[in-house]
Amino acid sequence: MPDTQWEKVLWKSQPFPDNYVPDSFLSSLRRNANFRPYSYWSLVLASCAIVQQLAVIFIFLAIFVNLKERTLDPRILVWLSIGAFMLGVTIWERLDYHKFDSLSRRNGCAKIAKSSILVFLALLALSPVLKTLTAATSSDSIWALSSCLFVLNVVLADYSPAAPLGMVRERLTSVLSMNAAISSSVVLASRLSDDASVFALMVFSVQVFALFPILRHRLQATPAAVRVVITALLAGSTILLALPLSIVVAVILCATFMFVTFIGPCVLFWSQKYKNEIRGPWDVAVPKVN
Amino acid sequence: MERTAIAMICDFFHPNVGGVESHIYMLSANLITRGHKVIVITHSHPPDRVGIRWLSPGLKVYYIPFPTIASSATLPNFFTFLPYFRTIILREHITLIHAHASLSSLAHEGILHSHLLGVRTVFTDHSLFGFDDAASILTNKLVEAALRNVDAVICVSHTGRENTVLRAQLFERHPVVASDEPLRPSQYVNNNVYVIPNALVAERFKPDPNFKQTDTITVVVVSRLAYRKGIDLLVATAPRICAAFPNVRFLVGGDGPKMVELLQMREKHLLQDRIELLGPVKPNDVRSVLVQGSIFLNTSLTEAFGIAMVEAACAGLYVVSTRVGGVPEILPEDMISFANPEEDDVFRAMSEAIRIVSEGKHDPSQAHERVKSFYDWGGVCERTMRVYDAVLKSQPRDFWTRMQRTLDLGRFAGPIFLTILVVDCLFFLFLEWLMPREDVDFVRIDWDQERFIEVAHETQEARRGRRRLG
Known part of the structure; x- marks a missing residue:
């Protein structure tokens, strides 16, 4: 062993062979440097958003079945939708209360009213078209297509909480997710028997698939208790709606909700012990610009 | 070190421009001036850079007709290179291949095939990779599989070596612990990983x-x-x-x-x-x-x-x-x-x-x-030749050891790459039957640097003589 100290430099010719491994080898390796372990309950809380999305889809499906079987009057559904819309707008306003002054709020209200009336009228005019749009397609294809689209909706939905300040930034995936759900409701609407039902279903689908995710985004910034209550309400009403249709479906739904809320986070929590993040000087540095 | 026939294999070579390309060229040129025979195998650049070309000073380049997918890299497919590879290695009497760059699938394939022909392998890694995104996880596994049975690895910096050793798992996973003292890195890191920097003219x-x-x-x-x-x-x-x-x-x-x-x-x-x-x-x-x-x-x-x-x-x-x-x-x-x-x-x-x-x-x-x-290329070349020498003097792994080492890659990757290794052997046997060695068009005359200088002198003399006469 030569007396001279080995140095980690290339420009100097050193009295060591090229395959010499110094004792300082990999001394700059850091494991799990910025690793913050999740706590189980925070994961459970975060999974509430997924349960809400699933519940909303199954509520929609239950209502569709009721409309198709003519056990629900479409007019009631339209009024329910309008009521839900009012409630949603009110909650939205409450959450945004401290951000804007009264003038811009009034402007915002006028805008919302205008665009909602427009959508309402457009859907009313389009419902005969939507009804016959995929009428020629066989029912089997419709069921398969709509279930695929709903799966896409669940997979692509944006479950992240809203940024604390500033406007909601729409991601491409969340837009795709909304489009998948709306298309799914359009193809389902062709199975209904009259224009009023089609109209009611489309109004409801715009409520739950276009507007609710935006609200849910906001709700995720509210205290945990509020979120838990809303999730429980939605999940409970889903099961209540599903029970008269099919007990098997209700049981499966129950199991799914349990799995997503309690067992899924458990698996993620358990798998954290396998986390092995390696960092070292070879990583691409992140530039810090003021 | 006696005269050796070396094949440099890499997806990245002239007419592309870059660090890897110039490294391969300069190393080859220096090896040639030291009396070794060097060829380069790379993919072609249609329409005009195809076939076999000669570059000064007597560097023969084989441009294999493979299409590229992205950034001049070819698609990794493990087998299609073998027919070309076998023929070239046989006809050029190659005894050692030197593969370059960890994103070059030609280099990986070369390392996979060479044991079939009894050719030894050296690999040079030119770049650094992280561990935390899907692309690097996949490519790191490919590199690990390729370097499982390589004879020596050269890295261009000490940091590069730390990175490559981690990526390709070039260490003893279950070292024998003799005493309670903590193990020193030199006891478990493979001793065939070298650091030889780049150089410049x-x-x-x-x-x-x-x-x-x-x-x-x-x-x-x-x-x-x-x-x-x-x-x-x-x-x-x-x-x-x-x-x-x-x-x-x-x-x-x-x-x-x-x-x-x-x-x-x-x-x-x-x-x-x-x-x-x-x-x-x-x-x-x-x-x-x-x-x-x-x-x-x-x-x-x-x-x-x-x-x-x-x-x-x-x-x-x-x-x-x-x-x-x-x-x-x-x-x-x-x-x-x-x-x-x-x-x-x-x-x-x-x-x-x-x-x-x-x-x-x-x-x-x-x-x-x-x-x-x-930094100078002469020194880099001498150091690389020392690596070649060590590789040529070492005992090659037998096929059974190769199979076991490949299986050690992991629960999923192990069987996959073992299958590739075995199918590759069967493919090789098929090629031996389809294109018998006797039919290979062997290279009989190599580039002779001294003869070239002589001829150049003679031509110059003759020209000077003519001018004097005229």
């Missing part, structure tokens, strides 16, 4: 002898204008430096996606007369750009070796660089200033460098002489 990067120190200090940046080269840092710091030092101007060579941001920055701060953007610079013109300045700024976010900085230092520039990857190893502290990849720190390091240069503490010609003594 110092004569091509001489400082300008007519360079006069004026009040104006020119900062040179020569780089691909991409995110990985830290152009965001350049965009952020250049206006601040211009504002703080009225005698500083910038000269930026290179092109890339971040060009727009540089142009916008120049316009926004009205610095058109102080920041000159040259656009793409040809490799031959780099020196003429470098010698116009006295400080070289590199803001890379990752760098295995950083040959551009060595070239700049060789041309007599003082270097300022971010402290990333293998950069801290390449130059002594008094020729380079380091900064963390942060706007404020780059500004601090640049101010320091401007002070050093304006006080005349940095001597270009002395810097040139020093870099010349640090």
Whole structure:
């Protein structure tokens, strides 16, 4: 062993062979440097958003079945939708209360009213078209297509909480997710028997698939208790709606909700012990610009 | 070391331009002048760069007709290279292959096939990779599989070696523990992983002898204008430096996606007369750009070796660089200033460098002489030949060991790559039957450097004689 100290430099010719491994080898390796372990309950809380999305889809499906079987009057559904819309707008306003002054709020209200009336009228005019749009397609294809689209909706939905300040930034995936759900409701609407039902279903689908995710985004910034209550309400009403249709479906739904809320986070929590993040000087540095 | 026939295998070679390409060419040229036989195997560049070509000084290049998928890399498919590979290795009497670059699938395939022909393997890794995204997880597994049975690995910097050892798992996973003392790295890291840096031709990067120190200090940046080269840092710091030092101007060579941001920055701060953007610079013109300045700024976010900085230092520039990857190893502290990849720190390091240069503490010609003594291709070639020698003298692994080592890759990757290894053998046997060795068109006359010099002399003499007569 030569007396001279080995140095980690290339420009100097050193009295060591090229395959010499110094004792300082990999001394700059850091494991799990910025690793913050999740706590189980925070994961459970975060999974509430997924349960809400699933519940909303199954509520929609239950209502569709009721409309198709003519056990629900479409007019009631339209009024329910309008009521839900009012409630949603009110909650939205409450959450945004401290951000804007009264003038811009009034402007915002006028805008919302205008665009909602427009959508309402457009859907009313389009419902005969939507009804016959995929009428020629066989029912089997419709069921398969709509279930695929709903799966896409669940997979692509944006479950992240809203940024604390500033406007909601729409991601491409969340837009795709909304489009998948709306298309799914359009193809389902062709199975209904009259224009009023089609109209009611489309109004409801715009409520739950276009507007609710935006609200849910906001709700995720509210205290945990509020979120838990809303999730429980939605999940409970889903099961209540599903029970008269099919007990098997209700049981499966129950199991799914349990799995997503309690067992899924458990698996993620358990798998954290396998986390092995390696960092070292070879990583691409992140530039810090003021 | 006696005369050896070596095949360099890589997807990246001339007519492409880059660090790996020039490394392979310079190493081959130096090996040829030391009397070895070297060929290069790469993929073709249709329409005109196809077939077999000769490059000076007697380097034979096989351009294999494989289509490329992205950034001049071919599709990894493990088998289609074998028919070409077998024929070339047989007809050229190759005894050792030297594969380059971890994203080159030709290189991986070469390492996979060579044991069938009893050819030994050396691999050089030129770049650094992370571990935390899907692309690097996949490519790291491919590299690990390829390097499972390689005879020696060369890395271009110590940081690069640490990275490669981790990526390709080039260590004993279950070392025998003899005592309670903690294991020293040399006891479990494979002893066939070498560090041999890149080099440069110092004569091509001489400082300008007519360079006069004026009040104006020119900062040179020569780089691909991409995110990985830290152009965001350049965009952020250049206006601040211009504002703080009225005698500083910038000269930026290179092109890339971040060009727009540089142009916008120049316009926004009205610095058109102080920041000159040259656009793409040809490799031959780099020196003429470098010698116009006295400080070289590199803001890379990752760098295995950083040959551009060595070239700049060789041309007599003082270097300022971010402290990333293998950069801290390449130059002594008094020729380079380091900064963390942060706007404020780059500004601090640049101010320091401007002070050093304006006080005349940095001597270009002395810097040139020093870099010349640090890096030269002759030394790199000698060190590489020592690796070849060690590989050729070592005992090759038998097939059973290869299979076991491949199976050790992992629960999923192990069986997959074992299947590939076995199918590759069957394919080889099929080729032996389909294209018998007797039918291979063997190369009988190799390039003879001495004979070439002789012929060149004779021609010159004859021409001189004719002129005298005429």
